[in-house]
Amino acid sequence: MPKTAYVRTKPHLNIGTMGHVDHGKTTLTAAITKVLAERGTGTFVPFDRIDRAPEEAARGITINIAHVEYETDTRHYAHIDMPGHADYVKNMVTGAAQLDGAILVVSALDGIMPQTAEHVLLARQVGVDHIVVALNKADGTGDEELIDLVELEVRDLLTQHGYGGDSVPVVRVSGLRALEGDPRWTASVEALLDAVDTYVPMPERYLDAPFLLPVENVLTITGRGTVVTGAVERGTVRIGDRVEVLGADLESVVTGLETFGKPMEEAQAGDNVALLLRGVPRDAVRRGHVVAAPGSVVPRRRFSARVYVLSAREGGRTTPVSSGYRPQFYIRTADVVGDIDLGEVGVARPGETVTVNVELGREVPLEAGLGFAMREGGRTVGAGTVTAVS
Ligand SMILES: Nc1nc2c(ncn2[C@@H]2O[C@H](COP(=O)(O)OP(=O)(O)OP(=O)(O)O)[C@@H](O)[C@H]2O)c(=O)[nH]1
Ligand SMILES: [Mg+2]
Numbered sequence: 001m002p003k004t005a006y007v008r009t010k011p012h013l014n015i016g017t018m019g020h021v022d023h024g025k026t027t028l029t030a031a032i033t034k035v036l037a038e039r040g041t042g043t044f045v046p047f048d049r050i051d052r053a054p055e056e057a058a059r060g061i062t063i064n065i066a067h068v069e070y071e072t073d074t075r076h077y078a079h080i081d082m083p084g085h086a087d088y089v090k091n092m093v094t095g096a097a098q099l100d101g102a103i104l105v106v107s108a109l110d111g112i113m114p115q116t117a118e119h120v121l122l123a124r125q126v127g128v129d130h131i132v133v134a135l136n137k138a139d140g141t142g143d144e145e146l147i148d149l150v151e152l153e154v155r156d157l158l159t160q161h162g163y164g165g166d167s168v169p170v171v172r173v174s175g176l177r178a179l180e181g182d183p184r185w186t187a188s189v190e191a192l193l194d195a196v197d198t199y200v201p202m203p204e205r206y207l208d209a210p211f212l213l214p215v216e217n218v219l220t221i222t223g224r225g226t227v228v229t230g231a232v233e234r235g236t237v238r239i240g241d242r243v244e245v246l247g248a249d250l251e252s253v254v255t256g257l258e259t260f261g262k263p264m265e266e267a268q269a270g271d272n273v274a275l276l277l278r279g280v281p282r283d284a285v286r287r288g289h290v291v292a293a294p295g296s297v298v299p300r301r302r303f304s305a306r307v308y309v310l311s312a313r314e315g316g317r318t319t320p321v322s323s324g325y326r327p328q329f330y331i332r333t334a335d336v337v338g339d340i341d342l343g344e345v346g347v348a349r350p351g352e353t354v355t356v357n358v359e360l361g362r363e364v365p366l367e368a369g370l371g372f373a374m375r376e377g378g379r380t381v382g383a384g385t386v387t388a389v390s
Contacts, residue, residue, distance in 0.1 A: 006262035010071060011202050012270055014098050014231050016080035017134075018123060019105035020113035024136040026050050026062050028105055028175030028189070029081040033070055035178060035189045042070030047179070050081055061085050065095040065216075067272065069260040072197050078231070078260070078272035084115050086378065089122070093373060094216055094287065094333045096123050098231035098272070101130040101200030103192070104154070108135045108172065111150040112157055114315055118380055121314070124161045125371040125383045126330070130200045131158060132169050134192055139174035139185060147172060169195035205269035210296030211235035211243065212365070213275070214332040215289045218282065224256070226280040228291060229273065230333065235293065236268045237275070245280065246299050246365055247289030247334075252277040288334030290365050299363035300389050304355065307340075307374070307384035311351040316381050320347045327374040327381055329360060335375075337361040356384070 017025035029050055036042030050066045051057060062083040070077055082095040096102065102123050106116055123131065133154055135147060155165035171192040177185035216230040228245075237243065241254050256276030257264050267273040275291065290297070310316025323346060329338045341357040348354040366389045374382035 003261060003263055006259050006264040010074060010076045012076045012078070013100045013200065013202065014078045014080070014270065014272060015101045015103060015196060015200065016082055016095055016099050017103045017105050018082045018092060018096060018119040019084055020107070020110070020115040020119075021061060021084035021086070023084060023105045023107040023110065023113075023116075024175045025084060025105045026066075026081050027179060028103070028134060028136060028173065029066075029068060029079060031175040031178040031189050032079070032193065033068055035186055035193070036070045036072065041072065063088050063091065065091050067260070072193050074197055082119075084119075086115060089115070089118065089375070089378075089380065090330075090335065092119060093122055093126060093330045093335075096128055097126040097214065097332050098216065099123070099128045100203045100270070101132065101196065102128050103134050103196065104131050105134045105136050106150065106154055107137045108147045108150050109137050109140050112153050116154075117157060118315055120157060120161050120163070121310075121383060122330075122373050122380065124163070125373045126332075127371055129203075131163050132192065132195050132199055133158075133171065134175075135170055135172045136175055138172040138188070139177045169199050171195050203270070206234040207236055207269055209234040209269075210293035211237045211241070211291075212293070212297065213237075213273070213291045214334070215285060215287055215291060216333050217287060218285045219274075220282045221276070225276055225278065226282050226285060227256075227274050227276050228285055228289075229275075230291075231272045232267050232269050233332075234269045236266055238266045242294055243275075243277070243291050244294040245277070245285055245289055245291055246297065247286065247362070248280070248284045250280065250284060251294060252280050254278075288332070288336070288364075290332070290334075292365070297365040300366045301360045301363050302358065302390045303366050303386050304357050304388045304390070305372070305384040305386050306353060307348075307356050307382050308353045309348045309350050309382050310380060315379055316350050317376075318350065320349045321381075322347045327376040329358070330373040330375060331364055331366070331370065334364050336364060355387075
């Protein structure tokens with residue numbers, strides 16, 4: 001049976017759930033789909049369809065990012081549910097790099113925890129401009145004053161990272177009770193969705209720019225070929241278009257185009273899509289590669305940047321970094337090692353902001369203004385913005 005084509009009736013945005021492990025992101029994601037399925041604008045995706053890898057089920061945590069799709073009255077959303085566990089921050093960054101807005105899930109019982117703060121910092125760095133807060137597990141405490149304190153704490157954290165914490169919507173919800181169908185908490189999830197609809201603006205989409213898509217994932221469809229997925233950063237692409245895969249150093253032709261299993265004629269900036277690429281071996285393409293209009297971007301290795309070195313209190317290093325330091329750089333969906341040159345200053349202490357020159361281990365598409373995070377040994381050690389590419 002032919003699949004039903006995607007019909008673009010509402011503006012499309014990419015959002016997602018982030019926050020500390022076990023604060024209820026996946027439960028809330030399932031609850032959102034349930035509430036909207038009951039309204040008739042979505043399909044219910046149960047918890048175990050979101051955390052569906054055997055290891056996720058066994059350990060009771062999210063490891064991989066998962067995508068679900070739904071509509072509110074005014075918008076079509078792709079929603080990425082991200083892992084909160086400290087070991088999978090890498091996957092969280094890949095998810096966050098595709099978002100137009102994020103739902104920060106904070107357990108009202110626990111308040112801010114290390115990955116709450118780390119995710120806010122990383123979201124800021126990879127270009128998420130709007131956050132809505134879900135104070136989750138609000139069913140679990142009879143103490144409203146305690147929740148008030150958590151709310152103040154979260155607003156403060158957001159302000160520290162440039163999100164204007166005073167004006168960010170903070171909605172008290174219970175994903176679990178909403179999932180169980182409790183009317184009070186179903187209403188709380190509806191209130192959260194209304195906040196997302198009204199607070200997260202439709203971003204400017206650069207439709208006229210040359211096509212560019214950072215690769216999030218690579219799959220094989222037996223008998224058809226290699227598929228890459230991700231959110232289109234700019235431009236448009238149609239079946240039959242020639243594209244270049246930067247990182248794999250090959251050219252190909254788009255022979256299929258889908259969003260959430262629905263075929264489309266043309267994908268445009270913001271769309272979360274799967275591209276079928278002709279003649280591309282599965283092993284040639286990886287997360288972090290970039291699919292682009294041929295010749296439209298020249299990948300580079302060297303750039304200068306302003307970098308903030310996280311303090312120990314923020315989970316960063318306790319000792320200074322000096323020239324020759326080689327952390328991993330998280331740029332769009334890529335993570336690539338890079339060598340830091342601090343010039344005459346020579347060292348940077350935790351808590352300082354410095355100008356650095358970087359030489360990456362491989363070429364990636366770079367441009368001034370691009371944000372990135374630096375990580376080492378499983379923790380985030382710095383956050384920066386590209387100032388010039390050389
Ligand atoms: N009381 C209460 N418990 C909740 C609520 N939401 C989630 N939980 C419970 O909290 C635990 C963790 O929920 P998850 O949804 O897996 O949390 P998560 O944030 O997705 O966890 P990671 O993805 O591993 O970071 C589960 O036992 C849930 O049943 C809620 O609103 N109220
Ligand atoms: Mg989860």
